[in-house]
Amino acid sequence: MSNSKTLHVVIFGIGNVGSTLINQIQAAKTQLQLQQQLNIQIPVVTNSKLAFYNEFGLANSWQCDFENASIPYKIEDILAFVKKHHFQNLVAIDATACKNFVQNYIPLIENGFHIVSANKVANTLSFEFYEQLRLTLKKHQKSFLYETNVGAGLPVIETIKRLYDSGEQIQRIRGVFSGSLSYIFNEFSSESVSFSDILKQASHLGLTEPDAREDLSGNDVARKLLILARELRIKTELHDVLVESLVPKKLNGKTTVHQFKSRSKELDLPFQKRKQNLLENQVLRYVGELDVVNKKLEVKLISEEKNSAIGQLKGADSVFEIYSESYQEFPLVIQGAGAGKSVTARGLFSDIVKLSNSLN
Numbered sequence: 001m002s003n004s005k006t007l008h009v010v011i012f013g014i015g016n017v018g019s020t021l022i023n024q025i026q027a028a029k030t031q032l033q034l035q036q037q038l039n040i041q042i043p044v045v046t047n048s049k050l051a052f053y054n055e056f057g058l059a060n061s062w063q064c065d066f067e068n069a070s071i072p073y074k075i076e077d078i079l080a081f082v083k084k085h086h087f088q089n090l091v092a093i094d095a096t097a098c099k100n101f102v103q104n105y106i107p108l109i110e111n112g113f114h115i116v117s118a119n120k121v122a123n124t125l126s127f128e129f130y131e132q133l134r135l136t137l138k139k140h141q142k143s144f145l146y147e148t149n150v151g152a153g154l155p156v157i158e159t160i161k162r163l164y165d166s167g168e169q170i171q172r173i174r175g176v177f178s179g180s181l182s183y184i185f186n187e188f189s190s191e192s193v194s195f196s197d198i199l200k201q202a203s204h205l206g207l208t209e210p211d212a213r214e215d216l217s218g219n220d221v222a223r224k225l226l227i228l229a230r231e232l233r234i235k236t237e238l239h240d241v242l243v244e245s246l247v248p249k250k251l252n253g254k255t256t257v258h259q260f261k262s263r264s265k266e267l268d269l270p271f272q273k274r275k276q277n278l279l280e281n282q283v284l285r286y287v288g289e290l291d292v293v294n295k296k297l298e299v300k301l302i303s304e305e306k307n308s309a310i311g312q313l314k315g316a317d318s319v320f321e322i323y324s325e326s327y328q329e330f331p332l333v334i335q336g337a338g339a340g341k342s343v344t345a346r347g348l349f350s351d352i353v354k355l356s357n358s359l360n
């Protein structure tokens with residue numbers, strides 16, 4: 001009898017992260033089969049409007065196939081398709097940044113899907129939804145993995161869970177939680193380039209959210225703090241996070257993404273002023289802090305000494321300093337690329353493989 005296991009993975013969102021994930025899975029097929037007897041089939045991929053179906057799984061030409069043969073869809077069409085083909089071990093990947101898409105999680109779970117998500121929204125809606133989602137997962141014996149929600153491919157959530165589950169008292173988590181803002185302030189502090197040009201670069205590199213104001217407003221970091229707080233069983237909401245937004249009021253949510261992009265030069269002067277106010281040995285850093293003891297979550301722009309751990313960050317690196325009873329004076333530190341399509345897709349891939357280990 002063969003021990004081979006097949007997963008049927010439906011990928012929602014084929015932008016930076018989703019399309020990289022597909023390519024990583026296709027490239028690893030032989031290795032997965034040989035070393036782990038794991039066969040990952042991708043019978044459906046979608047963007048916000050169109051879906052491409054192939055009951056035998058995607059071919060390497062999937063991008064052309066999607067362009068030529070994708071059709072408009074509703075979530076019910078996908079549920080009907082997987083049912084018709086009696087697919088087992090179903091996994092839905094949320095590689096969207098869509099606030100509405102998470103409303104599909106419950107119907108997906110009720111129809112046999114496990115969920116693996118890079119999208120932070122499901123974990124940062126009301127605490128009521130957070131609990132409802134977990135109750136539904138339990139009822140249907142399904143898993144929800146979301147390591148990439150914090151620190152992209154870095155093992156942040158897993159580390160915090162392990163510490164917490166083994167009774168370790170975590171007191172404080174502090175660091176640079178945003179890969180895009182790390183990149184932006186690392187470059188802006190050390191180079192003579194305008195803020196808007198660096199923002200554009202970060203966006204081209206796929207480091208920012210589809211709407212970069214999610215990063216600049218502090219929303220994305222606030223979500224990450226909230227996700228970690230909830231892992232530590234702190235019952236709190238997104239609006240409880242104290243956030244210093246970097247988006248001027250005139251460019252906030254009332255303008256479209258396109259209008260914001262075309263007016264991003266308006267950010268140059270205020271950031272140039274902040275840079276001029278720095279002392280010689282200082283750089284700008286956008287930091288997050290979760291004070292577990294006082295249940296306080298805060299996101300702000302600070303002037304940091306160049307030679308501190310946070311001041312020395314390079315590229316799109318994030319850093320997470322975890323202070324706890326066993327790591328009091330010298331924190332447990334997790335550092336590495338905190339954003340980017342390749343590391344994030346690899347993080348999703350790793351969650352898929354982890355999930356496969358718990359399936360028949």
Ligand SMILES: NC(=O)C1=CN([C@@H]2O[C@H](COP(=O)(O)OP(=O)(O)OC[C@H]3O[C@@H](n4cnc5c(N)ncnc54)[C@H](OP(=O)(O)O)[C@@H]3O)[C@@H](O)[C@H]2O)C=CC1
Pocket residue numbers: 012013014015016017018046047048049094095096097098100101118119120148149151152179206207208209210338339340341344
């Ligand atoms: N980039 C990074 O470094 C990291 C990203 N993440 C998360 O990964 C997610 C994806 O990011 P990224 O790939 O950069 O974003 P992109 O904007 O590149 O891609 C988003 C994709 O989602 C699709 N989409 C939007 N709404 C829906 C919907 N309702 N149903 C199905 N598909 C939809 C878009 O389709 P369309 O083109 O039709 O709009 C697009 O294909 C985000 O949640 C982000 O926070 C997490 C960690 C790091």
Ligand SMILES: N[C@@H](CC=O)C(=O)O
Pocket residue numbers: 148149151152177178179180181207208209215220338339340
């Ligand atoms: N936009 C985010 C991507 C990862 O979550 C970031 O910059 O960290």
